[in-house]
Amino acid sequence: MxxxxxxxxxxxxxxxxxxxxxxxxxxxxxxxxxxxxxxxxxxxxxxxxxxxxxxxxxxxxxxxxxxxxxxxxxxxxxxxxxxxLSDGDTILNDFIVLESPGHTPGHISFYDKKSGTLFAGDALAVIQQKLRLMAGVVTPDKPASITSILKLFKDRDINIICPGHREPLIENTKPEIARFIRYIQEMKRWPLLG
Ligand SMILES: [Zn+2]
Known part of the structure; x- marks a missing residue:
């Protein structure tokens, strides 16, 4: 193109x-x-x-x-x-705007309803088909980041997650989201490299 x-x-x-x-x-x-x-x-x-x-x-x-x-x-x-844009806006027919602060105060992600794709930006990371937190040093507001991640996943049918870096999550997306939610709810402190 x-x-x-x-x-x-x-x-x-x-x-x-x-x-x-x-x-x-x-x-x-x-x-x-x-x-x-x-x-x-x-x-x-x-x-x-x-x-x-x-x-x-x-x-x-x-x-x-x-x-x-x-x-x-x-x-x-x-x-x-x-x-x-603000949280909840729908743009270009299908893309829902999801405010996801933590990495920056005005960070947003986008959810494409049609394909069930979450464009997460730097709200989270994907490494070798596993969801990860961003590194602590690039997450100035960690409590906001956790709240954002839980919000991105809540009541949403997600098939693909495209992070801002590396490869998209395309394999076993739903079980991996469930695992990641459990992980961040149970974790005691932020892992150094996310
Ligand atoms: Zn960034």
Whole structure:
């Protein structure tokens, strides 16, 4: 699909490793940009160039990419948000907006009713077909993160989970969700690497 034909970009949160190319894509395609209303100011902040320079030394792949998102502090080019979203909004006919704070205050996930796909962003992780928490160091609000995860799963028919990093969860999704809910309800403290 040519870049020019992109019509909509749904941003889960402002971190550079998720949104850095948004301004360029908008310039090429004139697509509509969506994000949660509290997250919007981060797309228009002035950059701290020293911190940004440091972020540029971090590779795009591997676990360190999470720190790249945080160190970059703001997106490289300001992004004009076209449509502000709130919890429960339905956009593009099928996508339900689910506020899922914890990783960032205005983090959102999207649930596609038709296919039963949850686009979780950085609300959680999937590693080798297992659900995981995000690393503690990139989860500034851990209680909110737990509440968000439980909310994402509650009363929802989910067949596929697409996280913001690595591969989607496609095998035995429902039993894996049940296992993960039990795990986070019983865990005593946040595991170092999630
Ligand atoms: Zn992130």
């Amino acid at each position: 040519p870049v020019q034909s992109v019509t909509d970009i749904l941003l889960t949160h402002w971190h550079n490793d998720h949104s850095a190319g948004t301004a360029e894509l908008k310039a090429i395609s004139n697509c509509t940009i969506y994000c949660q209303n509290e997250e919007a100011p981060y797309f228009e902040k002035k950059p701290n160039s020293k911190i940004r320079q440091l972020a540029e030394y971090i590779p795009e792949r591997g676990i360190l990419v999470l720190f790249k998102g945080l160190l970059g502090e703001v997106v490289p080019r300001n992004v004009k948000i076209d449509q502000l």
